[in-house]
Structure formats: C-alpha cells, structure tokens
Amino acid sequence: MIAYTKKHNVLRFENSYLDLPDKFYQHIAPTPVNKPEILLLNTDLAAELGLNLQTLTTDKITAIFSGNHVPKGTQPIALAYAGHQFGHFVPQLGDGRAILLGEIIDIHGKRRDIQLKGSGRTQFSRRGDGRAALGPVLREYIISEAMQALGITTTRSLAVIKSGELVRRETLLPGAVLTRVASSHIRIGTFEYFAARQDVAALKLLADYAIDRHYPDAKHAANPYLYLLKAVIQAQAYLVAKWMQVGFIHGVMNTDNTSITGETIDYGPCAFMDTYDPNTVYSSIDYYGRYAYANQPPIAQWNIGSLIECLLFMLAFEEDQAKQTKAELIQLFQTAYQEHWLNNMASKLGLSQPSTVDLPLIQEFLRLMRTNKADYTLSFYYLRPAIDAAADSKDLKNLLGQEPGLETWLKAWRARLSQENQNKLQTVAIMAAANPVFIPRNHRVEQAIKAAVEHNDLSLAKRLISVLSRPYVEQPENYEYMLPPSPGEEVLQTFCGT
Template sequence: MSAQIPFDNSYARLPAGFFAQVAPAIVDEPELIKVNRALAADLGIDADMLESPEGVEMLAGKRLPEGAEPIAMAYAGHQFGHFVPQLGDGRAILLGEVVDRAGRRRDLQLKGAGRTPFSRGGDGRAALGPVMREYIVSEAMAALGVPTTRALAAVTTGEAVYRDTLLPGAVLTRVASSHIRVGTFQYFAAQGDEAALRALSAHAIARHYPDAAAADNPYLALIGGVVARQAELVARWLNLGFIHGVMNTDNMAISGETIDYGPCAFLDAYHPSTVFSAIDRQGRYAYANQPGIALWNLTRLAETLLTLIDSDEEAAIAKAREALSGFSDRFNAAYLAGLRAKLGLAEARDGDLELAQDLLDRMAAQSADFTLTFRRLCDAADGEAGDAKVRSLFADPSAFDAWAQRWRARLAEEGEPAGERSAAMRRVNPAFIPRNHRVEAAIVAAVEHQDFAPFEALLAVLARPYDDQPEHAAFADAPRAEERVTQTFCGT
C-alpha cells in the first residue's frame, strides 16, 4: 500500500525567503498511537493507509509521501512582549496542503520531526506528553465547536528526547487552515521587505479572506477580517473557561483558529486572574487578560502593513486604528451573547451583562467550579429543585441563592418553556472538558507505563462534550485536592 496523499502545495510556491526546504529526521522504530479516522475521511485520505507500516513511517517523517514538499516556515514574534526578529518552525515541518472534501485548503504538518534551520540550538523533537496534550485538547476544542487546528495522528519515534530527564519521543500530525501567523507578517516587516509583505498578504487574502480582494483597501480589509475572527474566537475561549497560556504573536493564526497548545488549560474553580502556564510568571496571559492581549497582537499585525495601507504614515495609522477599533465591540457582543446563552436568556435585555458578571464574581469569591456551575444551571433552569447541586459548588451556598432570585426574575420576563430553555442551555454548557488532571493522568499512564487506554477513554468522552453520558459521569467531576494541577508546561 503506497502512502498517497493528494497534495496541492500553494505556500511552497511562494518566494524562497518564506521558508527553508528541509526533510524530516529519520527515526528507526516508529509506532502508531492513533489515527483520527473521521478527520482523515474529511481530508480525503485513506485512514487504513495511515495505519499501515508505510503510513506510520510517513507520520513519523521516515518516509515522504508522493507530492510532499517539506518546508519549515519563517516567522518572527513578540514572546511575552519582547520582539524576536527570527523564530520560525524549529521543530515542525509542513509536508504540504490538501483540499478537503468540503473544498477547504488544509495544511498537514509534522510537529516534532527534527531540526530545521530555525531550531536555534534545539533538537527539533517533541516528547510524548506534549503531543498527547495537543491531540487531546485540540480535538476537544473541535468537538466544543471552537475554531482550532486539529490532530490527524500521533506516533512514537522509538527514540528518547531530553527535557530535564529522558522522555519518549513522538510526532504529531497537525492539520490547520494554514500556519500563517501574526509573526509571519512581522518577519518580513522587520526586514523592511515590502514585496514579501505584498506577496504574503495576497496569499492570505486568497486563502482566508477572499472578499477582501475586492475591497477599496485590501490590506485594511485583511486586518478587519482577522480582527473579527480573533474577537469571536477569544470570546469562545472565555465562555468555555479556556486559557491558551502563551499568546505570543507567533502563536496567533491569522485564520482565526486556535493554534499551538502548549501550556494551555481549562479553568476548574473560576477566577479571572487564573494562570496555569509555568512560563507565564507575570500573569501576562491570565484568563481575563486574553481579550486585551489579542488586541495587542492584532495591533502588531496592523503595524506590519502600514506602508501598504497608505503611503502617508499618519493616514495609514488612522486607518489602521479604525480597523482595530472594531475588536472591542465585536468581542463584547460575542462574549455577552455567549453568556446569555449559558444563562438561558433568549432575548437581549439591559442588565444582562451585570447579571452574568454578578454570578462570575460570586463564583470567584466562593471558588465555584466554572464548567460545573454552568452545566448544573441547566437543571436549575427547570425549577428550584435543581438548585441544590449548584449551591453545593459554592463555599457559602447562600451566595448562589441571592443571585438565583435575580436570575429567575429575569427568566420570567421571557415566555420560553422551561424544558426548551434547559435543553438550549445544555447545547452551550458542556458537561465534559479536558480537565487538567484527566489530561495529566492520561499522559502519565502513557509515558510511564505505555498504557494508552486512559488516552483513548478520554478522547471518546470528549468527542461528545454536550451529552450527559451518565456512564462516564466521573469525567465531569472537578479534581480532588490531591488531583489538582496548578501548572502546565511548554513542550520545548
């Protein structure tokens, strides 16, 4: 069986300065962990082929499929606010692109496939734990309905990598609408390469924002499109309790997809200043800071295009500011719409944001679990008999009671039957998220005991996050004190 993938590689046709041609490292004994068969079908790729010995070698980088043009992409980036003019794919290699069954162009990238010219002294490898984390969380995000990169497959390499200690190596096959980042634009802007910025913008517009090509100012329209998608994306993150953890400009995709699941995590107990990432020592990327950071990153994107927006610098800045000004309204509208849906409010009324914020403030003060509080509100929406399970999440249950009176008064202003309301709430308030302790348990089982059963079980549950799944109710539980994960780590 030959490793056939219908490649059509548009990024590799851009000028040579956009990337470095590089072949994946050869590994001796790759073994399959998992192939995402449903995603493979969407991509028009034979899953049986991927699971074959030849397919596993391709997923590990040992064998190149016909039509692949492996490259490492060049980009720069602000990392925790500090600009680095050259970063690039230091441990990822883009095999090529396919056009899926829905007509969408998708990148296929091997993450952890060895050194590239951008590795900056690193080994270019990935350890098994980070590969599993990205597989679990990215697929959970897809099931939750969040725009995201996807995981097509994961394999072990049969070789060890050193990260403070020796760990099993692995490779993730990542699928994305593209891997173009804010940092990609910054790379060429830092060099003063206006021709490259024009070429990159044309490629990005054709691939992601085709309507912008017909705009009076395509570069402004491109910025406006990215602003809109990022505003809605970050609103989705907050409404699900997700913390990206490392929102550097090189980790923001201009497609509007969530990308680079390093020290990411989901809230357990709600608090707006929550940070899990071990490398975010100042809390720059804390949960509540994410909208502001997104706008900061988008401002850096706009800066790269000023000379293309208008030859007059002051005019260009004014136009860019106007495009960026849409972020706050777009984010606030999406965030509030999400909160209304989570609370079962079908109609928009004055005071809804204050009602929602009051609940969040009480949750923070009382250490209430974010996901469980909103999921159990679905039962409370059916009647006061459902209050007990919500109250039990608050250190002082009376804090919920005071809020619930206002909530029920607001619900009474609408005529929606209780059963329909609670059903709608269950469609937006997940029962299951990739709880940090569950992800860590799956990783430990695989790394220390070569046991992938917890990984498979977790993936199966997370594929249906909005279903009750009573047989898997334990996966919805908050961690016990001894199970709590307080820090997550980057895989480099």
C-alpha cells in the same frame, strides 16, 4: 490536491506556499526516527480530509506520519516567522521542530495544511533538537480534538507516532511526532518577520496570499488590505470569546502562536480552568501572569495591534488617517469581542436575546463563583435545574454557598428569563448547547499522559478522547470525568514541552 495512487502506493500533496519566494521557508525533509509506532490515528478526521487510509498498510501510514517516508512529489518545508514572545520581539523564530508536508483539499473543498511536529531540526531550530516528547504531543492531540468537539475553531490532530527515540528535556523522555492539520500556518509573526526586515514586497506577497487562500472576498473590496485586517480581527475576537466561554487558557498567546485564520494553534502549557478565578495561570513560564485567563482579550487586542502595524503602510493612507484607522481597528476588536462575549455568556444563562443590561446579571454570577471558589464548568451545569424555583438546587448551593446573595441572584435570573419569548425546555436547550458537561480536566489529561509515557498504557488517553468527543452529552457511565480534581489531584502548573 491529495490523491491515492495505486501504482506508486503514495500520497501526493500540493504546496501553494511554494509559490512564494524561498525566503518564506526552507526546503527540508523530516529527519527519520528509529522505530516508529503508531499510537493514535484520527480516522474521523482522515475521512473528513478525504484520505483513504484503508488502502495503505499500517507500516506505510506509520512511515509517512513519522517522517520516515516522504511521498513521491512532496516538497516539505519549514516556515519562517518572527514573534513577540511575552511582549519581547524576536526577529527570527520559524518552524524549529515542525515541517509542512503540504496541502490537501478536503471533502468540503477546503485547503488544509498537513504538518509534522517533532520531525527534526531545521534552520530555525536555534539550539533545539527539533524533536517532541510524547507527553506534549498527547496533550495537543487530546485538547485540540476536545476543542473541535466543543465547537471552537482549532487546528486538528491526525496522528501520534511514537518515535522509538528518547529526547532530553529535564530528563530523558520518549519522543513522538504529531501530525497536525490546519487551515494554514500563517501567523501574525509571519507578517512581523518581513516587517522587521522592512521587506515591503514580501509583506504584499504574503498579504495577497492570505487573501487568496483565506479571505477571497477581500479582492472585491475597495481596500483589500483593510478588509483583510478587519476579517482577521473578527476571527480573533470570535475565537477568544469562545475560549472565555468554556474557561480555556491558552498559556502562550505570543504573536507567533496567533493564526490569522482564527484557529487555536500551538497547544503548549494550555489548560481548562477548574476553580473560577480570572487571574488563573497554569503555564510554568508565565511568571507574571501576562496570559492569565482574564488577560486573554487584551492580549489578543495587543497582538492585533502588531498585525496592524505590519500592514498599515499598505492601506495608502496619510499619516494622520493611518493613526485614526489603527484606532478604529483596535476599537473594532473591542466591540466585536464584547458582543461575542456577551452573547456567549448570556447563552450560558439561557438568554437568547441579550443586551448590555444583562451585564450586571452575568457579572454577579461570576462574582458568586469567585467568592465561593466554585468550579467554573459545574456552576453553569448545576444552574440548569434551578430554572424551576421549586427544583432542588442542592448541588448549586454546595458550590456557591448558602449566602442570601445566591437566592437574590436566582430570583433576578428567573425574572429575566420570564422576559424571554421561550419556554423552559427552550431555555434548557440554550443552556445545554452553551455549557459543556465535560472538559479536558487537567488532572485527567495528566493521568492519561503519565500512563502512556511511564507505562506505555494508552487506555486512559483513548477513553478520555472518547468522553471529550461528546462534551455536551450526558454520559452517566463517565460521571467521574465531569468532576473537578479532589484534594491532591490538582494540577497547578502545565509545561510548554519544547
């Protein structure tokens, strides 16, 4: 548990991962930076974590979250893992620019990792410099906190520290360190790391650790490892269905970027879709669209298949039974995902009791959006007033066109709503809870990053963070933030930043 100690004026961390053998990690301290400056501090998250930062000076906070001061008793480590990157297996990846300071117990009694990204080279850095540029760090802070506000399970961002150093990417850029908070940093790639080495003992230790930390009910199951797999499958199916609900595109769904906790992790070239197109890709490195918006569910299933392969031998089944079990687990993901997706999309239409008969209604609305190149978020936002046939649906018609198809669909939708045991106010409430007014529009994120990187101006970033902290709330004073980009403002590519 973390605690503030007046005598030493330090923070103290636990690190349960150290109970595992040394081959799971490297002991290494963060590399100090030249002139750290705190740019963003998430005080709400700090309070949730139980951190009494008021007892520390700004200089001390900056020193800790930049990696320049390692609190007494802290044993920082870089974690080992492998991963399938764009379908190709890399047997050793690991934390090449991130160092885990340790764990805390938050105010809810939940164990949370505290990690510094951009904190220097480790044995897993390969040819990298171990540093991070300010732009990608700000992107992760803005979007991860927006995801939290949207109600999507995610890693969180506690602080952004400008390093006072330059990092070389295509050009020289200001460096930064991000303090990331996660339930843990165990990935599917962590299991793949030991499976590739045929290290059965390590796989069992890792699985037991994951059960103890994240899925303790598995210990009471007839087959704890089968329970673990099913729990991870359910968490991933739920997560990806939420991504699809709000138009989020992760961009690099490699197995090393897939957390077993069902948290969104590793915000690289991620983006939110403006114009609806299931084939949308933003990532500059996704040349063939492997991680396009519509491909996220099958890729999540593919990643789950990799985890199953790692642990299948631990289920103690005969070969034929093992094959059948894998097929059943894959089917479990498909079934769970489809159920979550249907519920999410039905909620966007105001339906509280969806069934598979609603699929054509949902799919036809998506078709109308795609045909008319309509904005994904605004289409659902402008749908809300159209519950009433007498209401002015001008905004919706401007997006989806004047074709008869829209009127036909609206009549079918209203007829379906009439079958629900709810009044119009209840329908509006369901839609309002499922459809954000504000998302991290790519052009707004880029504007905020550019102002901070090129002009040392954080005002746009801070305003954007504030707007996105209430995504489902009408904010008339921030009307422009709900609008898609105008011609010339579109951001068609995002970059990994590593």
